[in-house]
Amino acid sequence: MTDPQDVTLRVEPGGRLQGCCRVPGDKSISHRAIMLGALAEGDTRITGFLEGEDCLATLKAFRAMGVEIKGPEHGEVHVSGVGLHGLKAPQRPLDVGNSGTSMRLMAGLLSGQAFDSILTGDASLTRRPMRRVTEPLARMGARIRTSDEGTPPLHIQGRASLQGVDYRMPIASAQVKSSLLLAGLYAQGQTCVTEPAPTRDHTERMLSGFGYRVQRHDGCVCLRGEGRLQGGAIDVPADISSAAFFLVGASIAADCQLRLEHVGMNPTRTGIIDILRLMGAHIQVENPREVGGEPVADLRVQSAPLRGVRIPPELVPLAIDEFPALFVAAACAQGETVLTDAEELRVKESDRIQVMAEGLNTLGIQARPTPDGIVIEGGSFTGGTVNSHGDHRVAMSFAMAGLRAQAPIRILHCANVNTSFPGFVDLAARMGLHIQQQDIQQQEGGA
Ligand SMILES: O=C(O)C1=C[C@@H](OP(=O)(O)O)[C@@H](O)[C@H](O)C1
Numbered sequence: 001m002t003d004p005q006d007v008t009l010r011v012e013p014g015g016r017l018q019g020c021c022r023v024p025g026d027k028s029i030s031h032r033a034i035m036l037g038a039l040a041e042g043d044t045r046i047t048g049f050l051e052g053e054d055c056l057a058t059l060k061a062f063r064a065m066g067v068e069i070k071g072p073e074h075g076e077v078h079v080s081g082v083g084l085h086g087l088k089a090p091q092r093p094l095d096v097g098n099s100g101t102s103m104r105l106m107a108g109l110l111s112g113q114a115f116d117s118i119l120t121g122d123a124s125l126t127r128r129p130m131r132r133v134t135e136p137l138a139r140m141g142a143r144i145r146t147s148d149e150g151t152p153p154l155h156i157q158g159r160a161s162l163q164g165v166d167y168r169m170p171i172a173s174a175q176v177k178s179s180l181l182l183a184g185l186y187a188q189g190q191t192c193v194t195e196p197a198p199t200r201d202h203t204e205r206m207l208s209g210f211g212y213r214v215q216r217h218d219g220c221v222c223l224r225g226e227g228r229l230q231g232g233a234i235d236v237p238a239d240i241s242s243a244a245f246f247l248v249g250a251s252i253a254a255d256c257q258l259r260l261e262h263v264g265m266n267p268t269r270t271g272i273i274d275i276l277r278l279m280g281a282h283i284q285v286e287n288p289r290e291v292g293g294e295p296v297a298d299l300r301v302q303s304a305p306l307r308g309v310r311i312p313p314e315l316v317p318l319a320i321d322e323f324p325a326l327f328v329a330a331a332c333a334q335g336e337t338v339l340t341d342a343e344e345l346r347v348k349e350s351d352r353i354q355v356m357a358e359g360l361n362t363l364g365i366q367a368r369p370t371p372d373g374i375v376i377e378g379g380s381f382t383g384g385t386v387n388s389h390g391d392h393r394v395a396m397s398f399a400m401a402g403l404r405a406q407a408p409i410r411i412l413h414c415a416n417v418n419t420s421f422p423g424f425v426d427l428a429a430r431m432g433l434h435i436q437q438q439d440i441q442q443q444e445g446g447a
């Protein structure tokens, strides 16, 4: 796994984003394609798979449970499904690195197996809360041990007899919903999950695509256990969460015109577009189409003067991973931007409210954290050194700030960019960002 201490990014001021590109595949869909492909009967061919470390961790975990998986090669992966009861006991703890999605979804799925397993991760993941899944899973009959603080590693006892549950989630979390649905595949009777607000629905869509009966009504998803999944083809769209950095970058810098191709436009993910448009961004959606049960489109974005806004709370879950990038947009906007109802940001790979506020302050922007959000006053970026705290989305967001900075920006501890966006530095440089990567040797050598 990557050492988050070992890469510094340096962005020179100026630059403008121009041209056309396709960002890597959707992380959420790539995880699910491996998981459901493994549990299906027959083969699954995945194209556009995200070869980032998070999804590779999921892939390796299933290999460690005896699933034959070929690839990835140029985004193509072949999974030979073993059926719902075909996984084998792993010989060692399953290390899912930095990936909250892998750990929480697999906690549900592993609760239904006939063997014991252990899920572990890196220093960041080991600090993240897991009771949000272990408590409702325990109500289904799962036996999972965490640390006294409710954090990983998770010790999951096999041979539990799971019962369906009717669970009303206290937080809007697709990971919790998906974890329970995956446990529900192994439960007797019906499992129903009700969400307080819409969250990404890739699990439901993919289960249906694999021929599993899933019922959805009024914010509630239900399935019955012991059905069958049939493998097939999955074409993973480009990740709107990765496109977000470019949507922000091209909006804030002068003379930008970008086309982002084949971007996933699932309505549970497009909050970034809605919020940027509220701020005055010019984003056009072209060629909308559906690919394998997920909506996709090409996005055209160009420079625009942005204004500060009060972010509608109902859009928060629909843009949950895009807030670090949105904070950079807010810093370049005229006036104040206010975010509320976003306390979830405090328990991501880093405390994204605190870490972004600190970095923005370092760069000369007034940003005041609140318990559930932040208030950002638009201004201009100086330059300076900020710490991403090993958080990929923080690192890439500050990289885009370079487009509007008066002096170079150095961003520390950026190796985890590879968890969700391998090739970010090269692609961003090709599109016109003045960005360079310095590895540990260069830094020690004083470069
Ligand atoms: O289900 C998923 O794939 C994800 C759900 C979100 O987490 P929460 O469920 O904690 O909101 C998101 O932040 C994460 O990056 C991916």
Ligand SMILES: C=C(OP(=O)(O)O)C(=O)O
Residues within 6 Å of the ligand: 054, 098, 099, 100, 101, 102, 321, 348, 349, 393, 420
């Ligand atoms: C929160 C994220 O991922 P995860 O929860 O899977 O670590 C993210 O990618 O921003």
